Amino acid sequence: MKLAYFVHDLNDPAVARRVRMLRAGGAEPVVLGFYRGDAPPDMIAGAEAIDLGRTYDGRLGHRARATLRAALGVGRLGEILAGAEVVLARSLEMLLVAVAARRLCATSAGVVYECLDIHRVMLGQNLASRTMRGLERALLRRCSLLVVSSPAFTREYFEALQGLCPDAPPPVLLLENKVLELDEPSLSPARERSAARPWRIAWLGAIRCRRSLDILTDLARRRPDLVDVRIHGRPAYSEFADFAAQTTQTPNLMFGGAYVADDLPRLYGDADFCWAIDYMEEGQNSAWLLPNRVYESSRFGATPIALKGVETGRFLEARGFGVRLADGLDIEAFLDQLTPEAYAALRTRLQAAPSHDFYADRSDCLALVETLSAARRLPTDGGK
Structure with missing residues (x-):
């Protein structure tokens, strides 16, 4: 299964861990995203990495402009995205880019939203926060699956504040931030603890x-x-x-x-x-x-x-x-x-x-990719 993975930071170690999971489960991901730090990588855990530009921690205005530029220019990625069966987006900013990419370049792909944090800007009652939540709700209607790392994100935010109905699409997958162990676990022996201060x-x-x-x-x-x-x-x-x-x-x-x-x-x-x-x-x-x-x-x-x-x-x-x-x-x-x-x-x-x-082991990786594969067959209005 070819998969386009849009990420907020190509240099984030958690991105590399997810790519390893996807590959171990049988997917063929290409990773597209912004980067933070000195330089973007060319490859991530054996997958090709496509640089969409540099962003910075805490500079939300700059990130918003970079996201808009990437969404408007996503048509140039047609050759890279051709044949993608799933478009997976890590964070709201990348979901906007991914939905644009799906619309222009991979019209038959399922869209999956991976939400691993709820930023404070999403939780206020001012115009900016309400606008961001409205954008997220609109994009969620184009998703075949929502992936969260904590059940509280679903309970306290998506259901309580965003009005996501448990019995309506998109379905929710809980994918916890577990240690990834693809081979037989071989734990290093812990130090001898004296059970004493300090x-x-x-x-x-x-x-x-x-x-x-x-x-x-x-x-x-x-x-x-x-x-x-x-x-x-x-x-x-x-x-x-x-x-x-x-x-x-x-x-x-x-x-x-x-x-x-x-x-x-x-x-x-x-x-x-x-x-x-x-x-x-x-x-x-x-x-x-x-x-x-x-x-x-x-x-x-x-x-x-x-x-x-x-x-x-x-x-x-x-x-x-x-x-x-x-x-x-x-x-x-x-x-x-x-x-x-x-x-x-x-x-x-x-x-x-x-x-x-x-x-998480190889069986968890296979289960993840199987769930993503099923998501590509769920109805989505992202191409409309």
Whole structure:
């Protein structure tokens, strides 16, 4: 099945993971999208990558203009898109481009919307927010399938705010942000844990929550006896006053930069806990998402720390493991009271959880592509 995959950032590691899933499931994707960073790749996980231009974190006006230019100029992609059976769009901006591409270049393709975050601009009551939701509703009517990474996105946003009816198209596929393991799992042995202070907390992935950084740096500065914080990933520098200064001037806190998927067993295997708390869009996207880190840390042996009352906390509660706090500031009191015996009990509960809750294998890839293949046969008015 030939598939055109429109993405917001060709350099996003999560895009490469999805491309690997698609290829492992039997699809033949070509990836088209914007890029952030110094240069776009020519290939992503064995698939051809087509650069549509550069965009930047936080610059919504620039991204809107770039999206409009790409949608208006999509006709030049006719040869690349010829024969595509499915047009898959990662994010709303790319859905606009994908619908235009389907209309002009791949008129028999099914359109699939992959929504992995609900941006705060979609949730307001001003004219801009209402206009964006109206655009999304119009584009959804042209979709054969909606893919979400958290059930709360469907429940709290698409049904509650966008009026999506559970019994009407497009149908919804829950595709969680699990670790991708295409070969026989071979987990690296975790470090020998002394079950004693300082407790090591790993914060990995998209680093974008200013309040989380403030909590962790303050705690590391005041209590080097209690915590050792390790941060790895891709910071959204626009969200912080001075990320570099804050991370380099804090004792017992280290920023290790970007990493690749093969580093995850080591990075989490060296940690006692994973920071899975996010305040960036408190009460909205942060309350609804199920981030990569909750699956990755659970898979590789670091107990996740989340908030009660948000989807991540409910995920942990339903599976009977992890730490759930009322507020991130409660982390100091929790760790102060943590005994070696209580820590051992936390690890035992994590190890008892079904491992397939945390990783996707080849059978999951085949199921995904089969679902996408069925979506191309569903009715769509995208060609009208």
